[in-house]
Amino acid sequence: xxxxxLLTLCLTHDCTLRCRYCYAGRKYAxxxxxxxxxxxxxxxxxxAARTVGKLDISFFGGEPLMEWDLxxxxxxxxxxxxxxxxxxxxxxxxxxxxxxxxxxxNWLAERDYLxxxxxxGSPAMHDxxxxxxxxxxxxxxxxxxxxxxxxxxxxxxxxICVVNPANHCHLLEGVRxxxxxxxxxxxxxxxxxxxxxxxxxxxxxxxxxxxxxxxxASYRCGLPMRVETIEGKIRSHLYEQSGFCSYCRIGEQExxxxxxxxxxxxxxxxxxxxxxxxxxxxxxxxxxxxKQHYYIATRGNATPECRICTLRHRCTNTCGCTNxxxxxxxxxxxxxxxxxxxxxxxxxxxxxxxxxxxxxPAFMDKFYGNFAPQAD
Amino acid sequence: MKITPVTTKRVLLLPxxxxxxxxxxxxxxxxxxxxxxxxxxxxxxxxxxxAASAKCTIPGPVRSDDKGRQRLAGKMQAx
Ligand code: SF4
Ligand code: SF4
Numbered sequence: 279x280x281x282x283x284l285l286t287l288c289l290t291h292d293c294t295l296r297c298r299y300c301y302a303g304r305k306y307a308x309x310x311x312x313x314x315x316x317x318x319x320x321x322x323x324x325x326a327a328r329t330v331g332k333l334d335i336s337f338f339g340g341e342p343l344m345e346w347d348l349x350x351x352x353x354x355x356x357x358x359x360x361x362x363x364x365x366x367x368x369x370x371x372x373x374x375x376x377x378x379x380x381x382x383x384n385w386l387a388e389r390d391y392l393x394x395x396x397x398x399g400s401p402a403m404h405d406x407x408x409x410x411x412x413x414x415x416x417x418x419x420x421x422x423x424x425x426x427x428x429x430x431x432x433x434x435x436x437x438i439c440v441v442n443p444a445n446h447c448h449l450l451e452g453v454r455x456x457x458x459x460x461x462x463x464x465x466x467x468x469x470x471x472x473x474x475x476x477x478x479x480x481x482x483x484x485x486x487x488x489x490x491x492x493x494x495a496s497y498r499c500g501l502p503m504r505v506e507t508i509e510g511k512i513r514s515h516l517y518e519q520s521g522f523c524s525y526c527r528i529g530e531q532e533x534x535x536x537x538x539x540x541x542x543x544x545x546x547x548x549x550x551x552x553x554x555x556x557x558x559x560x561x562x563x564x565x566x567x568x569k570q571h572y573y574i575a576t577r578g579n580a581t582p583e584c585r586i587c588t589l590r591h592r593c594t595n596t597c598g599c600t601n602x603x604x605x606x607x608x609x610x611x612x613x614x615x616x617x618x619x620x621x622x623x624x625x626x627x628x629x630x631x632x633x634x635x636x637x638x639p640a641f642m643d644k645f646y647g648n649f650a651p652q653a654d
Numbered sequence: 655m656k657i658t659p660v661t662t663k664r665v666l667l668l669p670x671x672x673x674x675x676x677x678x679x680x681x682x683x684x685x686x687x688x689x690x691x692x693x694x695x696x697x698x699x700x701x702x703x704x705a706a707s708a709k710c711t712i713p714g715p716v717r718s719d720d721k722g723r724q725r726l727a728g729k730m731q732a733x
Binding site for chain 2: 479587588630
């Protein structure tokens with residue numbers, strides 16, 4: 279079963295915030311033109327038709343809600359053209375929440391959007407990095423958006439919590455805050471672009487140890503903390519045999535389109551600038567197949583140490599953009615990635631093993647579904 | 655920090671399963687959307703297990719038959 283092609287449109291580089299870790303680069307205020315958007319959508323549909331036959335479109339930025347009219351236009355254009363071509367499409371948006379009014383949220387919910395809300399946990403954790411241009415923290419504004427999301431139970435959403443060297447010391451408190459205020463999945467996105475010192479890594483590990491202890495307690499009282507990053511590692515063990523885990527298909531599975539129409543192999547590489555060595559074509563000339571093949575041939579992981587590592591199928595060592603962030607190469611892992619992956623896997627395994635031996639009902643239900651053991 | 659491979663496999667007490675989707679771990683604000691709705695195992699979990707079972711060898715995926723149930727219930731040696 280292949281995944282849909284992911285088409286990401288960066289509607290604008292502009293943003294209401296000036297987050298300290300943002301790698302979207304300088305905020306230039308121009309938006310994508312309608313013509314670029316249309317060409318991008320046509321290109322995505324063409325590529326989906328040629329390959330997997332289905333498409334996910336994700337709106338992105340900067341802050342995509344700054345271009346609300348354009349977003350609605352793109353939605354309608356995509357819906358019409360995809361229907362004509364018989365290609366199923368799902369919609370998503372990643373937003374910082376500052377412009378997520380009730381009307382807009384209702385509009386997105388009616389169209390079954392998956393909403394990724396960037397919210398770094400508690401006020402202290404979030405406001406360390408996520409601030410308005412005048413320096414004010416944005417937590418209070420984003421909390422309002424979160425509350426609006428909570429009021430629409432059928433809405434598909436997820437919170438994206440970035441963890442970097444500056445805010446990691448608040449991690450435990452941040453995830454506790456999210457657990458109290460939100461019922462959906464919490465994704466921890468570690469900042470691979472930054473330098474992490476050994477001391478910072480040790481203190482991150484200490485936070486993660488406490489966090490998994492909290493997760494254990496939360497399962498025991500029947501209301502599990504939904505930390506996708508840890509749960510993903512549990513699944514990576516459960517599904518390891520199937521060989522489906524964590525293999526990055528950069529160059530094939532995703533096309534991200536910058537404001538100016540350049541094509542990138544991953545949405546997280548758009549922000550680093552329109553460097554010709556990263557792009558693989560643009561909406562006017564189409565996909566540069568030679569470069570696409572270069573990505574496909576180069577991707578994976580060429581780090582010699584990993585070849586003998588027993589964790590290699592459970593570790594994100596093949597993620598092209600993560601590797602690029604850490605080492606400047608899509609197939610070379612960084613020491614931070616290695617240390618973090620080993621820590622996450624160890625903690626996830628300890629947590630899962632304890633819960634499995636206890637036959638914790640919430641755990642069994644979540645990870646084994648219908649195959650959970652019957653009561654004796 | 656160094657890249658140091660783990661060369662001895664720890665034997666976990668929880669059995670493996672087989673499934674056709676997995677969540678990609680992504681970083682930062684600019685993140686790919688997850689491929690399935692949040693929550694619970696993938697909708698097709700039950701159906702997929704049977705199909706995927708055929709491909710898997712030792713230590714075997716979770717099955718809906720008694721063996722699988724016993725293994726899950728801890729009555730058999732877990733892989
Ligand atoms: S909300 Fe996202 S795009 Fe805007 S400044 Fe923050 S990290 Fe960058
Ligand atoms: S844990 Fe480290 S050595 Fe092992 S596969 Fe991952 S990056 Fe490579």
